[in-house]
Amino acid sequence: MGEHTVSSFDQDLEHIDKLIREMSDLAASMVRDAIRALLHTDAAAAQRIISEDAVMDAKQREIDDSAITLIAKRQPMAQDLRAVLGAIRMAGDLERIGDLAKNVAKRVGAVGEGSTPRGLSHGIDDMATLVLAQIKGVIAAYAARKPEDLRTLRVDDEKIDLKYTSVFRELLTYMMEDPRNITACTHLLFCAKNLERIGDHMTNIAENAYYVLTGSQLPANRPKQDETATTVLAE
Secondary structure, eight states: OOOOSSHHHHHHHHHHHHHHHHHHHHHHHHHHHHHHHHHHTOHHHHHHHHHHHHHHHHHHHHHHHHHHHHHHHHOOOHHHHHHHHHHHHHHHHHHHHHHHHHHHHHTHHHHHTSOOOGGGHHHHHHHHHHHHHHHHHHHHHHHTTOHHHHHHHHHTHHHHHHHHHHHHHHHHHHHHHOGGGHHHHHHHHHHHHHHHHHHHHHHHHHHHHHHHHHSOOOOSOOOOOOOHHHHHHHO
16 A cells, blocks of 8 residues: 555554454464364363454454544545455454354364264364465465465365365264264364355455455355255265
């Protein structure tokens, strides 16, 4: 963004951009720690993640308040207006990612109490690796102002969808083979779905960030490879 005649205008924009980066870092750490707590049955870590969601909510409210004040005071136009509106949208998606990470953390105790073989967690771990890479990549591309990287990263959501389908099928198989796995596997299914939805929210962020940087919208027909509905029907 170019500099403005009124330096406080630049400071207001930078403050909003800084809050987006802080929310992004918090979202990434919440997702990473929630999966770690799930895989290691760490109840203390899970409780910490649940409490961090209040911090995420507070940052979203601060962005909303800052953006509304900036619009009222500065009446931004063109790229500046896109940046402010894009920040509001991205903050909404980041807040939802925090909610989904919290939901995973809430299931740590329920999964840990089951008799599920440790092997079932590998698919979740692999899926989390893809999601975290997407979060890191999208935020890095936005911070570096590299819109073409955002275009490429949006396609990565297809990998997350395919992995989710694989995890879904694997967990269903374990449940059918041994009814004792049903409770834990059901919670793991919800965790996997939360990771898939986090990927969707990161795709939204990539699209909004691309629009902020270029003024153009990415094609509406985003990649989507969630085949769980057909998996259920096939069973």
